[in-house]
Amino acid sequence: MQTIAAGQAHQSSPLRVAVVGAGLLGSSAAWQLAKRGCEVVVIEAAKRPAEGASGKSWAWLNANRKTPSHYKELNSRSMQLWHQFPDLAEFPGTISVGDARDEDPAYKSSNLSSADVSSLEPELSADARAQPMRLYSQEGFAYPAEANAHFLHQAERQGASVRLSEVAMDFHKAAGTSDAISAVMTDKGTYETDLVVLACGERTPEMAAKLGVPFRLADKPSDHVVHTKPMPRTLHHIVIGGVEPGEELFIVQRRNGAFLIAYYKGEGAHPKVVNEETGRQVLHRAARLVPALAHAEVDHIVVGDAPTPFDGLPVTGFHPACSNAYILCSHSGATLAPLLGQLVAQEIADKQPADLLQHYRPTRNFNVGSHVL
Ligand SMILES: Cc1cc2nc3c(=O)[nH]c(=O)nc-3n(C[C@H](O)[C@H](O)[C@H](O)COP(=O)(O)OP(=O)(O)OC[C@H]3O[C@@H](n4cnc5c(N)ncnc54)[C@H](O)[C@@H]3O)c2cc1C
Structure with a gap:
């Protein structure tokens, strides 16, 4: 097995972030993290981006019928950001x-x-x-596969290293230290890292289980x-x-x-x-x-099937079971990708908690409930 150090962990060095999953959410977060100076490696099991939910999405950009009001607000704000990508989204109403x-x-x-x-x-x-x-x-639709590819390409342009056809298999936690992950093991190598973003779409439960985080998706x-x-x-x-x-x-x-x-x-x-x-x-x-x-x-x-946390709302943030794994999973990820990418980067790179994400922490019990989408 090859060991690939994505950077140094001491303070003056950039924060090393391994993003697992290069769908719309992972790619958007990777782009924004790299833009803020993080040393990003994106690990994607498929040969190309958008092979998961993102490529199958109808990508209706809307906040229609979305409840509660904070979730409607989150979607409405992200819809606005899509106007920055006129080649990737249209707003015919x-x-x-x-x-x-x-x-x-x-x-x-x-x-x-x-x-x-x-x-x-x-x-x-x-x-x-x-x-x-x-x-x-005000509503529109995106071209999700093209948008996914664009976000990932922008991440690369900002210096992110993108590893396609590579499967994250497990996480290594340094012996004798806290619960923190020190490396991501893939089928091709090991990536030392300071932080992991888990953006695995419908495989989130399987990967979260490796961190000791119970994660249930809705069966729609x-x-x-x-x-x-x-x-x-x-x-x-x-x-x-x-x-x-x-x-x-x-x-x-x-x-x-x-x-x-x-x-x-x-x-x-x-x-x-x-x-x-x-x-x-x-x-x-x-x-x-x-x-x-x-x-x-x-x-x-x-x-x-859209990857939908069981209570229907996004899951964004750290779970007490693993202090340096940031979980990023949401329904309506096509609408939300531009904004979630920015907010995740704000929380990780700038260490500034985003008020807009306060309702979506993994510390809530999202594995129960019956939120209607
Ligand atoms: C049919 C359908 C219709 C939808 N309609 C809309 C809509 O109208 N509007 C809207 O806003 N949203 C819609 N959605 C939801 C939206 O598309 C998703 O929320 C969004 O695409 C999720 O993006 P993601 O990056 O989290 O997941 P994905 O796109 O699934 O990406 C996850 C990636 O992680 C990779 N991965 C998983 N495990 C590993 C591993 N161990 N190692 C390496 N890589 C791994 C996968 O290969 C995959 O590429 C729809 C979804 C579907 C399926």
């Missing part, structure tokens, strides 16, 4: 079909009349237009995400909703004309194995909202 809720004073929206809808989205079906609709003009039904071949421009907004009661679809047409259609709530279980029939069914449902989709051709289908 969301039309929510079947949305009869009152306006939330903390989250701007407006009711749409049928005349409004005809002018904003003339291709929506009569069934869709028969329902109440609301416009959330999988989302079926259909990507179509490019089509002529049809939609100008994100469209969410459904025609059947309880049915929820997310539909967006990307820059190249291809649609991303996520079917995430409705009748029956969402199996993890998908086939051509899955694609046909999702398109059939989507066509009831946007009839042009009856002629769409499936390019590929993705099945995804």
Whole structure:
């Protein structure tokens, strides 16, 4: 085994940080940590970034229906940061079909009349237009794989060392000292480090267990995400909703004309194995909202589960079981990646606790509860 010292631990040297996981959250944190002068090594099991949840995400940038209010605030602030990346995110606004809720004073929206809808989205079906609709003009969507690659590339440009196809297997704790980790052992070598950021997505429970931290993810039904071949421009907004009661679809047409259609709530279980029939069914449902989709051709289908801590809220910070391991795991990580990256770096590199993260500490019992997302 090779020993790779990522730097020296004495005070005048930069803080050595090993980030395990190069999804959106790990890459964003690595970028911000390297920018603040930390000596960062990113360890990623896959051959390229965005092979985990980040690459499967529909990446709707929103704070819609998010509770409690501090979590809505966290998401809203991060949405703002995405405007710095016009190549990686668009903000066309969301039309929510079947949305009869009152306006939330903390989250701007407006009711749409049928005349409004005809002018904003003339291709929506009569069934869709028969329902109440609301416009959330501040919302957008990201290109998550491209954003993930960009964040990681920026980390490298700031001096981070990125180790792809390398699996973090375990952590070494120096004998006779505190509970602190002194090195990360991978399948290829050993990285001495002052601090570890655990950004392992759905593998967080397994890696946290090695540190003595019990970590439970919520078991949510999988989302079926259909990507179509490019089509002529049809939609100008994100469209969410459904025609059947309880049915929820997310539909967006990307820059190249291809649609991303996520079917995430409705009748029956969402199996993890998908086939051509899955694609046909999702398109059939989507066509009831946007009839042009009856002629769409499936390019590929993705099945995804967002890594969601059991109580539904992010987990960010140190756990008493291990004083130098920072846990970073969240649902809505696409929305939250830019802000969480900055706040994590503020807490680690600047040693300035972030007020915005005070509700998400691993010291709370996040393994219980039933927070609804
Ligand atoms: C279908 C779907 C839809 C979603 N929709 C939205 C949405 O609309 N809006 C939104 O904001 N969020 C959404 N999310 C959630 C969001 O995408 C995730 O919260 C975010 O991508 C999590 O990023 P991450 O970096 O924590 O995890 P991941 O992207 O999963 O990255 C974790 C990485 O860690 C690596 N890893 C794990 N263990 C090890 C190890 N031992 N050694 C080395 N590497 C390791 C993995 O290979 C992986 O690359 C969605 C997610 C899914 C799946």
